[in-house]
Amino acid sequence: MSSLIADKKTLIVVGPGGVGKTTTSAALAVHAARMGLKVLVLTVDPARRLASSLGLKELGNQEVEIDPRLFEEAGTPLQVGPRGTRGRLFGMMLDVKSTFDGLVERYAPNDEVRRKILTNPFYVQGSSALAGSQEYMAMEKLYEIREQRDYDLIVLDTPPTSNALDFLRAADRLEDFLGSQTAKVLVQGAKAAGRFGLGFLKVNTFIMRGLNKFVGADMFLNVLEFIQSFHEMYAGFKQRAARVKEILKSPDVGFLVVSSTDSAAIDESVFFHEQLRRSGMPFSAMLVNRVRETRLSDADIAGLGDHLLAVSPPIGDRHALERVAAVAEEAARDWHVLAKVDALRLSELRTRFANLGETAPIVPIPLFQRDIHDIGALARYAEVVASALGLGVPPTEPTAVPTPPGE
Ligand SMILES: Nc1ncnc2c1ncn2[C@@H]1O[C@H](COP(=O)(O)OP(=O)(O)OP(=O)(O)O)[C@@H](O)[C@H]1O
Ligand SMILES: [Mg+2]
Known part of the structure; x- marks a missing residue:
């Protein structure tokens, strides 16, 4: 398990709402940077908590480096890692819309389709709200960064979905929908309408009055046009989606499931763990957060x-x-x-894992006295996880950067 940070290039932190996914992601990223790695924490959390934890007013769709002085001030300096350079930590907040735009830019077969999609009011207003698009775009961004950047480790925080599985299924759902009969029928419909021009529907007051009863007629036409244009990107998109999905099974990816000690959260996490195993995705550990501990008899x-x-x-x-x-x-x-x-819930969970033949660790994380918002607290939080997993804990004195031979 000490390979968690050394061997994995991507850690994906999943789990039910409010259990501490964002905290865990930031903490692990802080830890890996302290160990001397070049790390990115990618959050899809719309909350600004992580940004403030890292001393940033705002995180955007671009990677922002966290000021190394914050590490020194917290007494947890960035050490020199395997590259022979000091660790670096970057943060980034996923912007669903611009990630989606990037895909359209790349996969639209021609300028006309590209323009049609990007200016389609349904797309403009609704693309970030499409079911599963947040989850899908998070994976898309992850794929892009893995391909293009040289991070030693990327930690992906996942959104507060009511169903953690949305994240896993997002790629399938999109692919299923684009390839589905419904989409085909809609595309055929749009094509037929297109022969007369979608304007034909607009002037056909009889159809429009009928449509208006259900949805705004204009919006319906927008959706139809969106699906039609989107379908033209289908082939490229499908290939991409398949590759994006592949990375989730890659051995250098590790899933960490976070839970609280709440029994509903544990059930959901165990269910999620089963789904990961069934889908052949590399499960690394279950972290049970906010465990209340006592030292009294x-x-x-x-x-x-x-x-x-x-x-x-x-x-x-x-x-x-x-x-x-x-x-x-x-x-x-x-x-x-x-x-x-x-303690009882933890031991029940251990039994459940044993019955499933699961040997990956279960790591209890104590309830801290205060919220975990700054580098120092994140570092301490990660140290608990690190020592439970046998990962190293970096020294608090900065080590010198070795001088390359000949200098
Ligand atoms: N072990 C802990 N002790 C004390 N406070 C904690 C602990 N873990 C997390 N917290 C606090 O709990 C709050 C929620 O944590 P966090 O935002 O990480 O959860 P989340 O799973 O990302 O939530 P969401 O599902 O809404 O994205 C934060 O204020 C965080 O500081
Ligand atoms: Mg969160």
Whole structure:
């Protein structure tokens, strides 16, 4: 597992909503950069949290380098890695629309089709909202960056989908739709209409009145025209989609499934893990985040109030002190129960993995006292994961960059 950062070129962080995917992605990227790698974290999260974590006001569709001084200030300097140079961290936020535009630019067979798609109002307004397009474009961008850039590691954060599987199925769905009977019928329809010009439908008030009952007639024509033009890119697009899908199965890709200790989240994550395995995608680890932990025993808890009273100096209002001790004992007891529940859920999860014959690790990550927003906190979060996985933890003193021989 120490190969997670060394052997993998891409880590894809998936899981149910709100479990800590963005935090985990940023933390792993921070860690890998500290180890001396050139790393990109690509987030599709519309929230600005990651950007602020990394000291950036905004992340855009371009890679932005995170200021190395932030690492030094956090006491977690960037070390020299296998390349003999100091690690570098870049961040980027996926812009679905411009990624989509890029594909159209590339695959439209001619200028006319290109113009038709890019100016089609349905495309302009709706392309980023098309079902699965966010997920698909994330993979598309990943593919593009893997092809064109020389990152040692790309960490891909995935969107807060209600169904984590959307991400996996996006390529298939798009391909299925473009190749489907429905699309063919629509394209035929558009072609037939095209013989008379789509304007023919516009002037046919009888048809238009009927259409208007369902959707705006103009929008319907836009959709029809969009599908027709899009279909002309089908061959190129299909090949591309197949290649994009292939990278998800490549051995230098690792999927990390993040879960919380919530039982619904665990169920969803286990389900997702099964889907990954079934689709032949390389599953690397399950991270169970925000685990409540306790260092006290049952006996410690039972005597806590009395103990607090015993060690308190005999000053002030004795009754007030007793109340505080009682509240402290109760809070500790509640926490203790929650920690036991989390421990139980983890052991159940381990049993489920064992029953499935899954040998990849399950990594508990404790609930931190505070939100994890800055480099220092991200580094500490990643260190927990790194030590559980036997990955190295870089020193906190910067090492010198070796001088190339002859200089
Ligand atoms: N172990 C932890 N301890 C304390 N806070 C945490 C922990 N992990 C994550 N958080 C906090 O929880 C919040 C949600 O995390 P994050 O944004 O990473 O989740 P997400 O899975 O990306 O959510 P979404 O599905 O909405 O994209 C953040 O404020 C983050 O700082
Ligand atoms: Mg997120």
